[in-house]
Structure formats: structure tokens, C-alpha cells
Amino acid sequence: MAINTILVTGANGQLGWELGQLVSAYSQFEFVLLDRSSLDLSEPEKMEAIITSIQPFCVINTAAYTAVDKAESEHELALKINATAVVMLAKICKQHQIHFITYSTDYVFDGQATHPYPTNHKIDPVNFYGVSKAKGEEGAIAENEQSIIIRTSWVFSSHGNNFVKTMLRLMKERPQLNIVADQVGRPTYAKDLATATMLMVVALNTGKKIQGIYHYANEGIISWYDFALQIKQNAGLTCVLNPITTDQFPTPAKRPSYSVLDTQQIEKDLDTPIRNWKDALSECQNKLAS
Numbered sequence: 001m002a003i004n005t006i007l008v009t010g011a012n013g014q015l016g017w018e019l020g021q022l023v024s025a026y027s028q029f030e031f032v033l034l035d036r037s038s039l040d041l042s043e044p045e046k047m048e049a050i051i052t053s054i055q056p057f058c059v060i061n062t063a064a065y066t067a068v069d070k071a072e073s074e075h076e077l078a079l080k081i082n083a084t085a086v087v088m089l090a091k092i093c094k095q096h097q098i099h100f101i102t103y104s105t106d107y108v109f110d111g112q113a114t115h116p117y118p119t120n121h122k123i124d125p126v127n128f129y130g131v132s133k134a135k136g137e138e139g140a141i142a143e144n145e146q147s148i149i150i151r152t153s154w155v156f157s158s159h160g161n162n163f164v165k166t167m168l169r170l171m172k173e174r175p176q177l178n179i180v181a182d183q184v185g186r187p188t189y190a191k192d193l194a195t196a197t198m199l200m201v202v203a204l205n206t207g208k209k210i211q212g213i214y215h216y217a218n219e220g221i222i223s224w225y226d227f228a229l230q231i232k233q234n235a236g237l238t239c240v241l242n243p244i245t246t247d248q249f250p251t252p253a254k255r256p257s258y259s260v261l262d263t264q265q266i267e268k269d270l271d272t273p274i275r276n277w278k279d280a281l282s283e284c285q286n287k288l289a290s
Contacts (some may be wrong), residue, residue, distance in 0.1 A: 004029050007056040010063030011035045014157040018194035026198055038224045048092050058099040069252040071129040081130035087139035094144035099204050104203045106153035108134045111256020119213045127253035146211045153217045157190035159228040160285040165265035166232045171239035181225035186217035189280035199270045215261035218277035240280035
């Protein structure tokens with residue numbers, strides 16, 4: 001095993017790409033960044049040969065099936081990538097004594113809470129995407145009790161497809177937009193999540209015992225409408241934003257009305273504060289504008 005090699009799957013996704021931007025900041029590690037063309041989670045039978053040839057000390061799995069609405073009709077594919085492949089990765093990592101970090105979602109919860117969800121709250125997914133991620137969580141921990149699962153929410157980045165980039169495009173194209181105002185959560189800047197992940201890797205590399213489920217999202221509880229208003233303000237755009245209800249914007253997959261994650265555990269174990277979503281959003285939009 002290469003004691004300083006980190007294998008990252010899904011290297012061209014939002015989080016995988018942000019981890020790739022940290023290579024120089026963490027030069028004590030050797031990063032092997034694999035996108036879907038090199039390691040495809042829809043072909044889990046090929047994963048062991050790839051991992052054993054690289055022999056990393058840690059696998060960070062950022063690859064996932066993330067098409068929330070499509071998952072309602074693509075059950076088999078969503079399960080293969082978000083559950084079967086994740087469980088197999090966990091199993092391979094246990095067999096070869098490799099640390100394993102993977103990610104899950106606020107959509108594993110029912111959305112009915114009135115206080116931030118702690119990591120040990122009962123899971124009860126509201127849609128099939130949430131079901132597929134929940135099965136991945138449960139299976140990974142069953143196969144490898146040392147698996148690390150980081151649940152996150154409302155991920156955005158200057159790379160890839162996300163709410164921030166979609167809003168910026170639509171606000172320039174249209175005079176007004178309707179934005180859902182009755183779904184509440186915490187946005188997550190993928191760069192900040194990547195940095196927290198690397199703090200975790202450093203801790204693991206020094207022998208600190210970290211395992212189980214964590215929550216990570218930027219500080220601050222907002223609606224999608226609040227999020228869009230801040231994006232508009234930062235960009236100095238004039239598009240009119242109209243707050244609407246979930247019922248007025250039907251989608252194939254149900255969304256949770258409340259999906260605020262309690263992040264106290266990761267802040268405590270990594271001894272690091274999490275910055276406010278507005279600061280993170282400003283940095284992201286500045287990158288997009290430069």
C-alpha cells in the first residue's frame with residue numbers, strides 16, 4: 001500500500017474537481033484522480049482490479065448518480081451506482097485495509113423535522129434518489145464498519161451543473177423567475193466540503209480514529225428563494241424573483257420541505273468551524289466572474 005496515495009473517484013464532478021484543485025495545497029499526498037472513463041461505478045465488477053493496482057491508503061468516492069428526478073424512473077441504474085458500487089467499494093477497502101470516504105444526502109430524511117437533523121436521526125427517504133443513497137450508506141457500514149459517510153446538501157461550485165450556475169444563466173435570459181420558497185436547507189460549497197474532507201484524510205493519516213456518519217454544509221438556514229436572491233444581488237442582476245410554493249412547481253421526485261443538517265460532529269472531530277454560506281457563495285461567484 002502506498003501510504004500517501006489518495007484515490008478519488010468522480011474526478012470531473014463538482015466535489016471531485018474541487019478535490020483536484022487542492023493537490024498542490026496537500027503536496028504530502030499523491031492524488032490519483034479518476035473520472036468515469038477510468039472508473040465507472042455502473043461497472044462495479046471492474047473496481048477491485050483498479051484499486052489494487054493503485055494501492056491507495058484512502059479511497060474518496062465522490063462519484064454518484066445525482067439525477068434526482070430521473071431516479072424515479074431509473075431505479076436500477078441509481079441503485080447500481082449509489083448502492084451496489086458503494087457497498088463494493090467499502091468491502092474492497094476493508095479487505096485491503098484502505099480508508100474509505102463516501103458521500104450521501106439530506107434526501108435520506110423525511111423532510112418533516114423542525115430542528116436540524118443529527119447524524120443518528122432515523123432515515124426515511126422522500127424520493128428514490130434518497131432511497132438509493134440510504135441503501136449505499138447502510139450497506140457500506142454493514143460491509144465495513146470503518147466506512148466514513150459524509151451527508152451533504154444543496155451542493156454548488158464554480159465547476160459542473162448546479163443551482164448557482166443555473167440561476168445566473170436564467171436570470172440573464174429571462175425578465176422574471178419563480179423560485180420555491182417553502183423548502184429549507186443549508187447550501188454547501190463543494191470547495192469547503194473538499195477542504196473538510198482533506199482535513200479528515202490528514203487526521204486519518206496521523207492515526208486518528210474517524211468513522212461513521214457525518215454531516216457537512218455551510219452555516220446558515222435558507223430557502224431556495226433566499227439562495228436565488230443572494231445570487232442575484234451578488235451578480236447585480238435585475239431579473240424579478242417571485243416566491244412560490246412547492247405545489248406550484250411539481251417535479252417527478254418529491255423534495256423535503258426541511259432538510260437542515262446538524263454539522264456539530266464534524267466541526268468537533270476536525271476542530272474546524274464552518275463558514276457562512278454567503279461568504280462561500282461570494283467566493284464562488286467571484287471565481288465564475290473572473
